[in-house]
Amino acid sequence: MCPPPSARAFEHHELLRGWAVCWMNAGLARVLALRPSLSPSSRTRPLSPSHIRNKLRPQQAAGPCITAPASASASVLASKTAMLGRAKRDRAKGADASILATKSDLAKQLFPSSSPSSQQPEITSWATSALHKPRSTTTPSTTQTANLFRSRSANPPPFSGARPSSINSNAAGMSRANSLVSICGNAGSFEDCPSLTLGTTQASKSIFSSVCVNEDDFSDDDALELDYECPASLPPLQPSKSKTPLKAQPPVATAAPSTSQIPWSSSPQHHMFPPNKPQDLKRESANNTLPPAKKRTLPKTWGEESQNNDLEPMIPVTEDANPSATPMPSKKKGLPWNTTQSAVKEQRKQLKNQNKKSDPEGHLSLDEMRAVTDDHVIQKTKASAISLSSEQQHVIDLVTKKGQSVFFTGPAGTGKSVLMRAIISELKKKWARDPERLSVTASTGLAACNIGGQTLHSFAGIGLGKEDVPSLVKKIRRNAKAKNRWLRTKTLIIDEVSMVDGDLFDKLSQIAREIRNNGRAFGGIQLVITGDFFQLPPVPDGGKKEAKFAFDAATWNTSIDHTIGLTQVFRQKDPQFAGMLNEMRLGKISDDTVQAFKNLARPLSFDDGLDVTEL
Numbered sequence: 001m002c003p004p005p006s007a008r009a010f011e012h013h014e015l016l017r018g019w020a021v022c023w024m025n026a027g028l029a030r031v032l033a034l035r036p037s038l039s040p041s042s043r044t045r046p047l048s049p050s051h052i053r054n055k056l057r058p059q060q061a062a063g064p065c066i067t068a069p070a071s072a073s074a075s076v077l078a079s080k081t082a083m084l085g086r087a088k089r090d091r092a093k094g095a096d097a098s099i100l101a102t103k104s105d106l107a108k109q110l111f112p113s114s115s116p117s118s119q120q121p122e123i124t125s126w127a128t129s130a131l132h133k134p135r136s137t138t139t140p141s142t143t144q145t146a147n148l149f150r151s152r153s154a155n156p157p158p159f160s161g162a163r164p165s166s167i168n169s170n171a172a173g174m175s176r177a178n179s180l181v182s183i184c185g186n187a188g189s190f191e192d193c194p195s196l197t198l199g200t201t202q203a204s205k206s207i208f209s210s211v212c213v214n215e216d217d218f219s220d221d222d223a224l225e226l227d228y229e230c231p232a233s234l235p236p237l238q239p240s241k242s243k244t245p246l247k248a249q250p251p252v253a254t255a256a257p258s259t260s261q262i263p264w265s266s267s268p269q270h271h272m273f274p275p276n277k278p279q280d281l282k283r284e285s286a287n288n289t290l291p292p293a294k295k296r297t298l299p300k301t302w303g304e305e306s307q308n309n310d311l312e313p314m315i316p317v318t319e320d321a322n323p324s325a326t327p328m329p330s331k332k333k334g335l336p337w338n339t340t341q342s343a344v345k346e347q348r349k350q351l352k353n354q355n356k357k358s359d360p361e362g363h364l365s366l367d368e369m370r371a372v373t374d375d376h377v378i379q380k381t382k383a384s385a386i387s388l389s390s391e392q393q394h395v396i397d398l399v400t401k402k403g404q405s406v407f408f409t410g411p412a413g414t415g416k417s418v419l420m421r422a423i424i425s426e427l428k429k430k431w432a433r434d435p436e437r438l439s440v441t442a443s444t445g446l447a448a449c450n451i452g453g454q455t456l457h458s459f460a461g462i463g464l465g466k467e468d469v470p471s472l473v474k475k476i477r478r479n480a481k482a483k484n485r486w487l488r489t490k491t492l493i494i495d496e497v498s499m500v501d502g503d504l505f506d507k508l509s510q511i512a513r514e515i516r517n518n519g520r521a522f523g524g525i526q527l528v529i530t531g532d533f534f535q536l537p538p539v540p541d542g543g544k545k546e547a548k549f550a551f552d553a554a555t556w557n558t559s560i561d562h563t564i565g566l567t568q569v570f571r572q573k574d575p576q577f578a579g580m581l582n583e584m585r586l587g588k589i590s591d592d593t594v595q596a597f598k599n600l601a602r603p604l605s606f607d608d609g610l611d612v613t614e615l
């Protein structure tokens, strides 16, 4: 049974409206895909059926435009009736699979992939299949459809060219319906509808060739009515105010509102204008008022001194008077920086006295200790000079008058040290104008201090003297002071020679000859040597078992012109006791001497807290 015409017309209308919904969604999705300016939300938002229904409501109200349009012919109505019947048969035959496939294809068009490669072939195949269908008739609607394709690319749907606002007249609605029917005829359901197919093959080719993307295709998109909201990510532009010069304003710490114009430069606006006048550069405080000036005054003591010295009263210096002017230096008397030289000397004396008083233990400074030592040596020299024996005087004559190299020795207390100080005194007088001609040395530091001299190693500039002679010579020549001493010395005094190593004595003799370029012993230097070889021996080196005395040196005999032994003992007044000590010195103690020492044995009692040292 065939439904009544009104019912068939309604089904036909519903079918067309379903296709229209699908095509509008597909067309809108493609438009949004080609226009990146549209928001993602709007791009992926399909049109709802209710929206489409509302859009098509004018058409639905103008339903007679399909069933009984003014320009539709009876043949067209008959073909539509046949198509509707065929559609119902296909539905009855279980064409659900094809419908589902069609739905899947529609879903692809509604939600197309972002890849152009996945869109374009699909559209091309669709257009090819739609346009290569043989068409037998040409109708005015065919021309309108072709014009639609020429004006649009392959992406937009046929409805994209007709704005909803323009679909008001029945003629326009019919034209759009015809174009829709002509395209939907490619699906096969409308193959037997000759009036709604495209015309010739040439027209199809021309339409296919016109399927291309042109930049003018979206020139009329401004009038396109879409169901999306304009994104508010960018602030609206405000009218430019560049014509009116901006006034320099201090930078505002707070962030600019979103509605303000975004500057192209990060510099503040007042940097774009010339600086203000100098008077505008004054320091500004919170209330634009300067803090009160701080008064600066000199100490009260200065003012009192000035008053005591009958000076002008000190005027307090304040910044209010003239802060920019530099005050003139005061030339008043009595100020700390105006002290005379005599006052400075007096202050130094007072400071020395205060330092002496402040040292409760009475410790002496280094200079004071040297002065005391010199006084001690002078006093001993004067005392010895006074009581020199004939032996001692003979030695002095050999040294001072004849310029002979002398070695004098003697037992303890015979006055060797007294005689040596007398000789030094005489030689200093002799070389008073050239003190460097006399060099006073000793084997140890203590012995050197006793006669006011230096150690033999220090004088020679050889350090420990362990190297060979050439190395020591080089070493001395690199030392200007040591070399000068060797060259300038005329008389060399060596005290406590018993502790001088024999090899060192030979080294010194050879060094003197090379440095002074003189083949004589010690390079021609006069030697005045004293000591007692029965006393402390030299300290042997690490590799030696026994020390070598100086008189065992190879150059000893050639270096000494006279060897004198003092015999008069001045320390002990008892000749028996002196004899006993002399026997002990020689290591040949007689029985009488042993018995005499035993008789001196007695218990010792000390109440000073010190113990006896046992050697």
Ligand SMILES: Nc1ncnc2c1ncn2[C@@H]1O[C@H](COP(=O)(O)OP(=O)(O)OP(=O)(O)O)[C@@H](O)[C@H]1O
Residues within 6 Å of the ligand: 384, 386, 387, 388, 389, 392, 410, 411, 412, 413, 414, 415, 416, 417, 418, 419, 532, 570, 571
């Ligand atoms: N010619 C002299 N007239 C008077 N007294 C002297 C004379 N010579 C030395 N004396 C005194 O003899 C004492 C010992 O003198 P000195 O110390 O010089 O002897 P020494 O040989 O150096 O002794 P040691 O070898 O033990 O050092 C000192 O007290 C010194 O004053």
